[in-house]
Every structure is written in C-alpha cells, then in structure tokens.
Amino acid sequence: xxxxxxxxxGYLAKPDPKRAGLLIFGADAMRVALKRxxxxxxxxxxxxxxxxxxxxxxxxxxxxxPAQLIDAIKAQGFFPGARVALVEDATQWSGDALTxxxxxxxxxxxQIVVTAGNLKPTSPIRKLFEKHLNAVAIAIYDNPPTxxxxxxxxxxxGLPAPAADGKAALFALAEQLDPGDFRQLLExxxxxxxxxxxxxxxxxxxxxxxxSIEAAVDDLLSVVAEGRAQAIGPLMTRLQxxxxxxxxxxxxxxxxxxxxxxxxxxxxxxIFHPRANDITRQAxxxxxxxxxxxxxxxxxxxxxxxxxxxxxxxxxxxxxxxRLAMLGNR
Numbered sequence: 001x002x003x004x005x006x007x008x009x010g011y012l013a014k015p016d017p018k019r020a021g022l023l024i025f026g027a028d029a030m031r032v033a034l035k036r037x038x039x040x041x042x043x044x045x046x047x048x049x050x051x052x053x054x055x056x057x058x059x060x061x062x063x064x065x066p067a068q069l070i071d072a073i074k075a076q077g078f079f080p081g082a083r084v085a086l087v088e089d090a091t092q093w094s095g096d097a098l099t100x101x102x103x104x105x106x107x108x109x110x111q112i113v114v115t116a117g118n119l120k121p122t123s124p125i126r127k128l129f130e131k132h133l134n135a136v137a138i139a140i141y142d143n144p145p146t147x148x149x150x151x152x153x154x155x156x157x158g159l160p161a162p163a164a165d166g167k168a169a170l171f172a173l174a175e176q177l178d179p180g181d182f183r184q185l186l187e188x189x190x191x192x193x194x195x196x197x198x199x200x201x202x203x204x205x206x207x208x209x210x211x212s213i214e215a216a217v218d219d220l221l222s223v224v225a226e227g228r229a230q231a232i233g234p235l236m237t238r239l240q241x242x243x244x245x246x247x248x249x250x251x252x253x254x255x256x257x258x259x260x261x262x263x264x265x266x267x268x269x270x271i272f273h274p275r276a277n278d279i280t281r282q283a284x285x286x287x288x289x290x291x292x293x294x295x296x297x298x299x300x301x302x303x304x305x306x307x308x309x310x311x312x313x314x315x316x317x318x319x320x321x322x323r324l325a326m327l328g329n330r
Contacts, residue, residue: 001137002130008138009149012039017082019136020105021098021112023090023129025119026140031179035140036086036115043111044082051079055110059090066097073101073109083110090116095124102132145174145182153183154200157190165202173209185209188243208242217244218275220321221256225282229325236318246305246313253321254298259283261291286328294324 003011012035015022022039026032044053055072062069072085085101087094094114101112112135119126119139129137145153150170154162162170174182188208193200220235239249256279263271263283271279283291301320305313 001132001135003136003138005139005141005143008140009146011136012138013042013152015039015043015111016136017043017111018107019111019134020102020109021114021129021132021135023114023116023125023135023137024140025116025126025137027118028140028179029117031140032115032117034179034183035138036113040084040086040113043113044084048081048084051081052077053079053081053083053110055083055085057085057087059087059094059116062087062097063093066100069097069101069112070104073105073112075110085110085112087112087114090114090125092124095128098125099128102128102135105134145179147171150174150186153186154189157186159190159193160197160199162200163202166200166205169202169205169209170200173205177210181210184243191243192241216242217249217252220249221252222275222278222282224253224321224324225256225260225279225286225328227325227328229322229329232318232321232325236314236321240314246317249314249317250298250302250305250320253317253324254295254302257291257294257298257324260286261288261295264288264291290327290330294327297324297327 012024024032024036024039040048040054048054055075057069057072069085069087073083075083077083087098090098098112098114105112114125114129116125121127126137129135147167151161154170173185177185185208189200189204192208193204216235216239220232220239223231223235236249259271259273259279260283262269263280264286265288270276273279286294297320301316304311304316309316
C-alpha cells in the first residue's frame with residue numbers, strides 16, 4: 001500500500017504493528033534515517049534496541065544469505081514486546097529476499113522495516129511494497145517539515161505551544177536547514193527552555209539559531225584572547241544551554257589562536273575572519289612566545305578530550321580558557 005505525504009506523517013508517528021512490512025525511501029539519506037528512527041521507536045519503544053528486539057541487516061548481506069531475513073522475523077527474543085527486522089540501504093538485489101520474507105510473514109513475527117534511496121516507480125522493491133496488501137511504502141521527499149510536524153516535535157520535547165513570532169521563526173529556519181540540523185536546533189531549544197513555562201518566542205529561537213551560536217562562540221573566544229577571565233563562566237553556561245559541546249569549543253579556540261599566531265608572525269598579512277581586526281589587535285598584545293605557549297596548552301587539552309580521560313569535558317575546556325586568559329594578562 002502506498003501512502004500519500006499527508007498520510008505518511010501520521011503513520012510514521014504511529015505505525016500499525018499488525019503490518020508485515022514498511023518501506024521508507026527517498027533521495028535524502030538523512031531524512032530517511034530520521035523517519036526510520038521515528039517509526040522504529042514507535043513500534044518497539046525506547047528500550048527495544050537494548051532489549052535486543054531490533055535486528056539490523058545490511059541489504060548487501062541478503063545477496064549471499066537471503067534466508068537470514070526470514071530467520072530474523074521468526075526468531076524469538078528474551079524480552080517480551082514487538083520486534084523489528086531492519087534492512088538498511090536496500091537495492092534491486094534485495095527484491096527476492098524481501099519477497100520471500102513477506103510471503104513467510106505471519107502475525108506475531110517481527111515487522112520488516114526497509115530503508116532505501118531514491119526508487120523509481122518501476123523499482124521491484126517499491127512495486128512489492130506498494131502492491132502488497134499488508135505492507136506500506138512511504139516516499140520521503142526533500143520538503144521542509146510541515147507546521148504539524150514541527151509542532152509535534154516541540155510537543156515531544158515537552159515545550160508549550162510557541163508564540164506567533166516563535167512559530168514564524170521556526171518555520172523560516174525549517175526552510176533553510178537540512179533535517180538533521182533542524183532536529184539538532186529543536187533539541188537545543190528544548191534544553192534552552194527547560195522548565196520555562198513561557199511560550200517559545202522569536203527571540204528564543206534566535207538565541208539558539210546557528211548564526212547566534214556562532215557569534216556567541218566568537219564572543220567567548222575573544223573574551224579568552226582579551227584576558228577577561230571573569231566573563232568566561234557565564235558565556236560557557238549560555239553556550240552549553242544551547243547545545244554547544246567541548247570539542248566544538250576547543251576546535252574554535254585552536255583556530256582562533258592559530259590565526260592570532262599567524263598575525264603575530266606576519267604583521268600586515270591578510271586574515272580571513274569576520275573579526276580580523278580584533279584578532280590582529282589581540283595578537284599584538286600576546287606576542288609570539290606567549291601564543292606558542294597558548295597553542296601548546298590548547299593542544300594538550302584537545303588530546304585529553306580525545307583520550308580515555310573521565311574528566312568532565314566542559315569543565316576541562318573552561319579551566320584551559322581561564323588559564324589562557326590569565327596568561328594573556330601577564
């Protein structure tokens with residue numbers, strides 16, 4: 001059975017557990033992956049993967065062992081509850097194995113969920129699911145999320161209905177960002193508005209938006225370079241509430257100080273950065289020797305972050321930034 005775009009959104013949020021199979025396909029792999037994740041979570045719950053009620057099968061494996069899909073849908077797990085057999089990245093070579101599995105499927109077996117790229121109407125897999133009486137085919141198009149989908153995501157995060165300007169700001173960003181980035185933005189907004197009963201406003205969306213976050217990171221880096229240690233903590237707290245992680249900050253810090261080092265080593269050389277004038281001014285105050293010491297401190301922190309150290313990452317970066325600010329004041 002083929003579902004329209006309007007029907008698809010509701011079905012993916014609440015798939016029919018009595019269906020034998022679900023095919024999700026489209027040109028944008030990220031959109032397909034997000035919809036597949038949503039559908040599987042609705043079928044087996046948040047603990048389904050941990051409870052081994054999800055079996056993942058790369059489509060390429062079906063060419064050499066097509067029977068493994070039938071084994072997966074028939075297998076009984078240790079935990080009660082619905083089960084899913086996921087076939088990822090299906091191609092025309094997966095058709096025979098999928099046909100056989102759907103023919104063998106009986107009530108109580110694991111539901112077959114299949115993902116694929118852009119399938120033509122003549123594709124054997126697409127025709128199989130669209131014509132099957134107990135399977136569903138859903139095409140995912142490169143369209144931005146609908147207002148209903150955005151509001152559903154906000155509700156899922158426990159946020160109240162947004163104000164008119166907040167809704168307009170979200171709809172505008174949904175048109176600009178790819179689905180993965182937009183999902184991350186919604187997660188940042190949910191964290192930013194945690195325990196805040198006031199409806200989401202346009203200002204809240206702007207505070208969490210990509211341009212705002214990049215500017216806030218640059219503000220923090222400038223604070224460090226200018227030796228204003230007392231301002232580091234509040235800015236770190238703000239960025240953390242917007243979902244910025246320690247690795248992003250340490251990469252930005254290294255880039256900023258390398259630009260400063262280059263400006264100090266080659267006075268008059270052109271710097272390609274929106275805040276080039278600030279970086280040149282900061283470099284003059286630091287000098288080559290202290291900048292080289294700073295870069296070593298940043299590298300050591302980066303290596304610690306990438307090691308097996310259990311030190312809290314944000315605290316580690318904040319400590320390094322404070323030390324750098326103090327070094328800059330000497």
